[in-house]
Amino acid sequence: MKRLVALVLALWSVAFVRDGLDRIIDETELPALVHATAPEVRDRHGELLRAYTIENGLWRMNVSADQVDPLFYEMLVAYEDKRFWKHNGIDPQATLRAAWQAVWNGGIVSGASTLTMQVARLLEDGTTGQWGGKLRQMRLALALERQLSKEQILDLYLGLAPYGGNVEGLRAASLVWLGKEPRRLTPAEAALLVALPQAPESRRPDRHPDAARIARDRVLMRMAEAGIITMEDARAGQSDPAPLGRYPMPQIAPHMADRALALGPGRHDLTLDRDLQLALEDLTRTYMRGRDLRLSMAVVLADIETGEILASVGSPRYTATEGQGFVDMTQAVRSPGSTLKPLVYGLAFDRGLVHPETLILDTPVQFGTYAPQNFDGVFRGEVPVRQALQMSLNIPVVRLTEALGPAHLMSALRRAGVNAKLQGGAPGLALSLGGVGVSLEDMVQLYGALARGGQANALTWHENTAEEPLGPILTRASAWQVGHVLAGLAPPPQSGPPGRVAYKTGTSYGHRDAWALGWNGKYVAGVWIGRPDGTPVPGAFGGDLAAPMLFEVLGRATTRPAPLPPPPPETLLVSRAQLPAPLQRFGPRETAPTLQLTFPPDGAKLASGGPVPIKLRGGTPPFTLLANGAVVGTDLRGAAFFAPDLGAGFTTLSVIDAAGQAGRVTVEMQ
Template sequence: MRPDRWLILGVALLWSVALARDGIDRWAAATELPVLVHATAPEVRDRNGTLLRAYTVDDGIWRLAVSVDRVDAGYIRMLTAFEDKRFYRHSGVDPLAMARAVGQAVWHGRVVSGGSTLTMQVARLLEDSGTGRWPGKLRQIRVALALERRLDKDAILSLYLHLAPFGGNIEGVRAASLAWFGKEPRRLTPGEAALLVALPQSPETRRPDRHPQAARAARARVLSRMAEAGVLPAGDATAALRDPIPSLRHAVPQLAPHMADRAVARGPGRHDLTLDADLQARLETLAQKHMTGRDPRLSLALMVADHTTGEILASVGSAGYENGAAQGFVDMTRALRSPGSTLKPLVYGLAFDRGLAHPETLILDAPVQFGGYAPQNFDGSYRGELRVAQALQLSLNIPVVRLTDRMGPAHLMTALRKSGADPKLPAGQPGLAMALGGVGMTLEDLVQLYAALAHDGMARPLIWDRAAGPGPEQRLLSPQAAWQVGHILAGIAPPPAAGPPGRVAYKTGTSYGHRDAWAIGYDGRYVAGVWIGRPDGTPVPGAFGADQAAPLLFQVLQHSRTVAEPLPATPPETLLVGNARLPLPLQRFDRREPGERLSLTFPPEGARLALSDAGVPLKLRGGTPPFTLMADGAVLATGLRRSELNAAITSPGFTALSVIDAAGQADSVRIELR
């Protein structure tokens, strides 16, 4: 008698003689089960649950987490009908199937059909045991019986869905569906389902990319059986035969590699991000196209966030993760770089809030020296006296340094930290050069800062992990100052073919030595940032933010929306007048200072005062009268000459009080009225 007959007859004999009912229970109960929990690939999903990126498990296998309810029901019906039609009725071993297999083997002199149940196949997969020797078959029977007593049917089926081989390094139905069809297994065509049923029986000889004829024949056998069994209408089975067999493996989604690495570094398992997979894919393609034909050492980074929610919607850390020449593995959204002129809007916003300037204030652009520091404009020329709004739109260096000097660079550093950024100084204390980019910032920092400008001056941390939830808000600028800055930036002419001005508030920047080209901007909903440069920090001759980064910024925003959201409306308290109608101290910014500096001695910063019909009392020291009193950027009174004043504020809440003297000095405090 042939060895395979002895094998089958031996197993049948052991089964009939050794396993009485009580004996089966004792035998199964004493079984030591193999490990039932197998590693699945860490995976990162977008805001809608779409797979962004997955990783192999430690042994290089593609095995992804899956559950029975996330697999096409038609596939489950085909699988059980083809492999184990009494799966939901037997207790691990199907005596009828075993008897049929033995009878057919004896009659034909060879194995015609197997008697293994799905549970027995799971037992074999768990222990990676063969099927041809009777000790292995006996062990599978024992483990199958034990599995049925400790797990329910769905749990056993889930093990099969995770461990079944589908060719190469693919294990499990989800990895197989993504690899062979490029989609999740939730919805499969009859032809796709039939191929996935057939593959595990002989995963290497039926691999569709290598053996398409064998794969087609195996699929046809499954479809024929399903039609005979009534699982699939005959017409559907016939139509499925005409479906093409996949000729190539699809790559498992690999979107947002840098952000995915960042998420997985927190731990294994599934990570749900705030990113949008479609937008992420569009921007990654945009980045690759933009870099085509350019210096191979050049890299770029893009980021888009919804400033109304604080959620990051797309993050591109480089134009190519695998690009070694450009160090594409480095996430340039988080790399410290010089921000160039992109901090200037914050300086102006702080100056507006402190009563140092107004967009219509005249400021001098002329040679100046602060101790040993003599800033120069980028083009080396001077414009004389001009409006503050013009100075910001022209990105002049000297006016912004004048304002930073009056305000104090430490206040700029405090504001940056309040925005949620983590600025790094090269060395020493904050200096005036900060206003021109003399501080380390990341693209993510700058997008977060501009999100605050766009969001009525309210700063909050940007979030990318959906589990984190929104961060706490705190006021960076008053709504009036934030609007004034945005209104000025929206007046900058867009790049050619980018549409009319006024729709996007944006600022460009170029760091010292042309090492970094920046463009950051926002509309009524989205804020975006672009960085271009070399990751190693070497200069890029001819790189300018306005020429290189700005056109890409507008493309990024166009990819992010179907219709441009309008910028915020003017806050009602905003002072909208020409220079001649400004309070005298605000008409012209002047660095001349009196003998004793102006200071607001009462109320102190952060004071909480009881609300009173009489208003808020203020006490001043120093300065040159007359004084101008402002609340939240709005003028309350002018021509005041006493050192004790009264602010007519009768509404509860937080208020920023500012006093400006005749020489242009100012001091301010923030209080709460309750």
Template sequence: MRRHALFLLAAVLLAGATARDALDLWVARTDLPALTIDTGTEVVARDGTLLRAFTVADGRWRLDPGPVDPLFLDLLIGYEDRRFRDHPGVDPLALLRAAWQAAWSGRIVSGGSTLTMQVARLLEDSGTGRVAGKLRQMRVALALERRLSKDQILGLYLRLAPYGGNLEGIRAASLAYLGKEPRRLTPAEAALLVALPQSPETRRPDRHPDAARAARARVLARMVEGGVIGADRATAALSEAVPTARRPFPALSPHLAERQRRDHPGAARIATTIDPRLQRGLEALAARTAAGGASRVSLAIVVADHRTGEILASVGSPDWTDDRRAGFVDMTRATRSPGSTLKPFVYALAFDEGLAHPETLIEDRPTAFGTYAPQNFDRTFRGTIPVRQALQLSLNIPVVSLTEALGPARLIATLRRAGADPVVPGGQPGLAVALGGVGVTLEELVQGYAALARLGAPVRLSAEPGQAGPLDQRLFGAEAAWLTADILAGLPPPPNAPANRLAYKTGTSYGHRDAWAIGFDGGHVAGVWLGRADGASVPGAFGGDLAAPILFETFARLKPALDPLPPPPPTTLILPNARLPLPLQRFRPRGAVFAAAPDGPEIAFPPDGAEVETAEHLALKVRGGTPPFTWLANGAPLVLADRSRETALTAPGEGYLSLSVIDGKGRSATSTVTLRP
């Protein structure tokens, strides 16, 4: 008898072991679905908050869950699968309970599915009520538990759980229904988000708020029974309103976000340097401005920290969904005529070349430059005025005279050194480039003004972390840049604007197609553009009237007080007209400055185009001309009224150096050299 009992026990153990081995083999041979879940690309601000999210390929909102409130996880596990941390993927006790409840009531009361089985169903979209489907879910669940950790399985659920419509996952649901990230949820919010995936279409709060409220109450009641939350917290949660509308997903800086996604295909998360508070404020400013203007007028704003080159805000249009304004067009990148906004660069180059000084007198009279006879905007002339006043009044004749002396190609080359890609009609620049006869973008203009703010040192602007930074070649000397900025800072602010010392310039393109205002202080640079995206005229649109007030309000939203502009470089020539060197007291047109004369001055050393090794002193030699001689380096007078033909200056260090010599009769010669270590 004992022998038979031992034999029977051995047979049972063998059968159990055989069944276990068979189960192991059955689970091991399971073909698992793909476990890599696509999530939509996210473009985030400098503080990590969401600027804009994108759907996955099939149009569903499915996002990486990110941090999730621990209360939600406690409610989810407590309500759906209390033994989630302990079972191997299938919970026999839950299955027995479901079977007993179904037999007792004559209907299915609970399904007995674990969270792992729900993940298996979501991965394969298998049925819930069919026996074959349930067995498949159990098999996949057992296999998942062998392949993944519990937290990884929970992460799949947080990505895939359905929440109605095209919403999948906890984060998409929290943003759409609650308008917030799921990292911090109230008990009412957490309970609602636990309840919805059980029947996502019939419990959608935006369509069936009563059903959603009842489902939330059932979750709270069971969690009180299970001791997950206290009765007081549950009672307070029941009084909290259920959301009744679906909110739009964040879409701050939509044009820039779209561009970043296009430039980084396949990236799940793209960081930017955008300041979300500033971006939100400027988008509201643009929308308010557009609402009070013509129906087809668009607007764009760019703000950057010129000390680092980081773009802090980029508004491509007042409303990217407004087809009337062609809001889908990013006007920060559209090529337009800059009007008078390039004039400061002409003056800075003239100061750098020793052609003029802010107190130099210049003529504003009817002048023909060959067949080109420009007019001032108001068709009046001021006669003889200081250069400072000519720039502040944005007069055309003086700046064209300076452009002729410099050569228009010099202005185009300067813009390219600033990082712009100017579009020159016909390929050959003419004198009209100084008045806006060239195509540039708002971003490029702001980048050029950043170089002015940095005393001639250009910087690459970028909204990508680590991509902004200094560019190699200076545009002009620090002294010339400071003198130009000082003139621009003397412009009166627009009516009702703060009387801040903002260095700025406005511009209006031909035919009133574009209105501009670009400005900077000691830390930041900003630009505003108004016009129609299709290039049509906007009658009455002037940069000073429309764009300048928005520029000043942009800085007001940026910070409470402006950063001071830098002090003048030590070698800056700050003198009244009467005390300037004679050649700088009055501007002489190109024919006078560069007239060939047998006895005119010529720089003998260093010759034009030479590369010179740097030493402690740089020797200078002039032949011809009439003493005394005035020497300028990068526009700054260094040697005044020297009767000697040989002199020396302290070498300014390696890099580009523009030398000019002016003799006693006002004749001049120039030499551009490169100093090498």
């Protein structure tokens, strides 16, 4: 009877202790399980472009099971806590073994911390040197096991384990010490990542590479003995060189990443393509190598159909002081030079003012006090619109702008989503020559509309933003005509045959900005080169400086042929002679007396060394006299006047009247 009573009391005591322990565990308040992780910017495929440190400059990055090689999990559990999947937070066998060894040897020989207990220590940021701390961790470990799954506990370990210096968590450690994501690990790499948290400071590869290697090799041999890897893999892993320092964290598309971070913390998924972005960043640095360090360059590449930006380079050197590399020049407001001319011609095609084969005057003209000049100072008389656009002549495009109205051109820019900045109040005729401020990204958006058959869409760069189509700015036929004319431009040397890329270059006033924008059948791109502070770059021309880079950019992006589209069915494809009479010439419609240059006769040989008499019949004064395309007399009236000494050799004399009529002869001065 006494034995029965003793047994009952013993069982009751055990139950009482168990219930008390259960109550203590259930009442245990878990510390915060969610910790700040680095803001991340990723590309369209989920690849890391850039990450940012959290408080105190700490690298701690979000990590999930699908981002980690399963081999690491196997090695971690086998090395640190082989009964992890079976115990409830405390491993009784390991605890008894550690206690017995401590008693037998008079000191601690091996530890009994489970992975759950290590997580408890990391959550409380505590120590294991005191019994009080150890007991508290055991209690918290039991509570964690009751409220979390084993997978969740492992996730906490992967996110918080120390890896030396300012590195916490497996993913940050893999990037810093291995230079790669932990998705695919060799046995040697997995072993290093298992070994480092045991003594993160004394095994840091950048400070103690030998200690890191020895610890790694020890893990490899234990894993071979446990059957996780073969002995051959273990020996091969031991022969692998251990890391000797830190790898830099990825800093791809830094300007675009900064824009994303400004939207808020967390993860940002961009439309960029990591491989393409890296290729263009490398191309930009190579292209600018050896040039003036004060120069910067910006590149934007987008998919025509979707409007998604696939690569964006804000400067060649993000951290460079010279050239202000930290300034994102894809967003800077600059003068676009001649790159707005295609839009003017497209609007003129739409209005029925001209056709690519229409003749238009490239002659001296004045609108009030504004007298535009061509870039080279030469006047070419009557030229086809196609040639005027390809040669980027200023006077014809200003004539068209005057006919359209500058306000309508400004309206078209706004319909295309271009945030154009005017210096003064109302837009003037100089608008078509670059008298407005725009960004490179805006210009690529505009050229994307030309490439898309006149349909304007906002460029997108962030996966969480979806822009509605902006609407048409040109008809399909007019947009195609513009592209067809631009595709007829000769490419830069060694850039392939003509006809594959429709492009336009531009140079702003004072050689401050060199531009090139264009598209093929799949991509639209833009290149800007200049100084961020806006000072002139003597000798910089868009055609010489930016155009070759544009073709390089499109070439890197286009892995398969991307021909330009065929003309829409409604496109008017005829010669000038087949055009309706009003479209054969652009200019004054009134009838003027026919202008004839009666002296000197064409082909005449005249003595040089003095003025040359000029005689006219008909025409509407005042007259302008040109010699070899250069103006030598203006506001001439009457039927006879003199040209200055022309010098020896052949000279083409041209007289243009107020109605745009021209007479031309070639003489030889002897």
